[in-house]
Amino acid sequence: MSLVLVADDEPAVREVLSQVVEDLGHDVIQARDGEEAWHLARARRPNLIVTDHMMPRLSGLDLCRRLRGDEVLGGVPIILLSAVLPHGAPEAYAFLHKPFEITEFEGLIRKALAQAPRPKPLEGASAMEVLGDWVAQGFARPLSTARADVERLRAGGPGDLATLDSLGAQVRTLETLTRDFQEAAHLAARVVTLEPVQVDLGARLRQVLDTVRAELPAVRWRAELPEKAVELRCDPARVQRMVSALLLEAGRRSGEVQVELEPAAVTVTLRVRTQGPTLTDEERHRLFEPFRPEGAGGGGLGLYIASELARLHGGGLSAESTNERGTTFSVVLPRG
Template structure:
């Protein structure tokens, strides 16, 4: 089974093409214009892209060119559909002139997916899961004892208050790293199951932001949400973790952090923008890798946020330039 992105601005055509792909046994994500297709491709990393040419905001040909120029998506095959381009485009893996026979479309899907790059199979997943649990259990005892000792010293007035506050903060960091390591291990082992329910995502964004306003009052936090509720199926606890990780990552740079939500009938996008030092192209390529060495902070947290977004049927993307800040975008499907 593969993941196929289908883009067409005509709803009836989009449904027909998607049904054909699903009948072939593959998962489908839909886009109703070129810009939406580009955002979904970066977030979900499909195995194949099927796109019409004549679409609003971004044409199919321009979409092909963007995909071909992307470091991650450059090798994903593209099937371009058009009634106006007589011979297609060199950026596309294959071309079909509209109207076409469904059997020809099915054949192209099969051929393109045969040539599509496959992710490296996960090895040792059960070992990773067991290791995460073992580390969490091993750290639980010493951390609990250290917390109790800090409380005792505070109550007895036997140590400098500032020193105890600093020690308490370090212990809290260690506890967070332990939880993150355990969660990352379970995610790597594909052992996390979401508890989904219909929730107002805007309410969760506000709650997460209020928490970080208290933690980092020196940061200028701004929020822009749609007027009404934005309801979709999500796991409240896991979605809070996604938002918490992104807000913490942005807030560490100080200054201003802006949180925005955009809602369409098919998807919801939450953007967290900071004005920090930004990321190099090399850093962006590996920003969601767990345990990366020498990169910016938050490696485990960003990996967790990325994987939890993926489990919700969406994805997490990053845009950044050195000296111009960073924007993380969580893209989630509706319905």
């Protein structure tokens, strides 16, 4: 199984191409423009990149040139699609002129992946050392606080409820870090298997909201959920984990969070709106990267976990950020 990045600004085309790749037995990550494709490629290191040429912010041709100049991604094969370029580009591994036959596209996917080199390893420290450093940094602060609280408890005697509350919060932080790291490791290793059944997504969402409200009582939560059941075929435990991770991340970013659930004929869309600071394009592209230190557009694993679980269900998680409306996270899941 390989990881394929599909970049196209037309949602319908992007979905068709992605479905073809998935039908061939491979995982897919999607980008809506060339700039997003560049950031995703650097974060996820795909085995193959499929890109349209005419896209906003960074064209497919410019993306090819930028990738070819990168030390890590320079050997990744690129399939360039275009209706305006007559002969493609030398920077691309292969070129398809639009419109093209799906069978031709499938053949190129198989050929490109058969010849694709393995992604280069991280320079310097090994991947396990990087993960180990990240875990150590994540545990350092809450552990230090917990130790100090224990010392104060010993010195203060019984009745120090404030310190006990602080200690409990630090322990919960450690529990969350441990759970998130385990989940992220399983997702990164692609060993998570779904067990889909028919569920009422609205009811599941209400359960998660009750739990998150108790955990983040200072946040003002507003929910607009349909009164009727929203039927969805999914893995209930994984979907609840996805929703919980997303809501907790949103609540930590903003003092006010609005949750909306919009069912359609073949999809369900969950929107989570926050009133926090507007994100730059760089920050938005880094939101779903795992193991990114705090202050670098990330700091937690919640959004990565939510994004990967949405992808496993055949859907996706995206973020939009504007001065007028803050940041909106949208999860789209197929109902079938």
